[in-house]
Amino acid sequence: MWSHHSWAMTLGVEDVPLLSDGNGEAARGFDVAFAPLEVADVAARSAFLIAGDTVRAAWMLGTDLPDVDAIVAAASPPSP
DSSP states (O other): OHHHHHHHHHHTOTTSOOOOOTTSHHHHHTTOOEEEOSSSEEEOEEEEEEETTEEEEEEEEETSOOOHHHHHHHHSOOOO
16 A cells, blocks of 8 residues: 555665455454544554564554654664
8 A cells, every 4th residue: 555655664664564445354353443434434543563363462552643753662672
């Protein structure tokens, strides 16, 4: 998704793959709640940090905006 690319460039994390879950398959797989809207049901805002087959961190945000700094810090390699 073009907005993911722009967002990743702005944050300086271009090498981090981002998922757009248009059909809700990933949201259902991670048990994210859905909210009914006029047009369609939409997954609640959430973020997952995944490494291989492991979920390293998860943020279930609902309608709140994410703490982007916390997410980026969690995704960044540890400082030496």
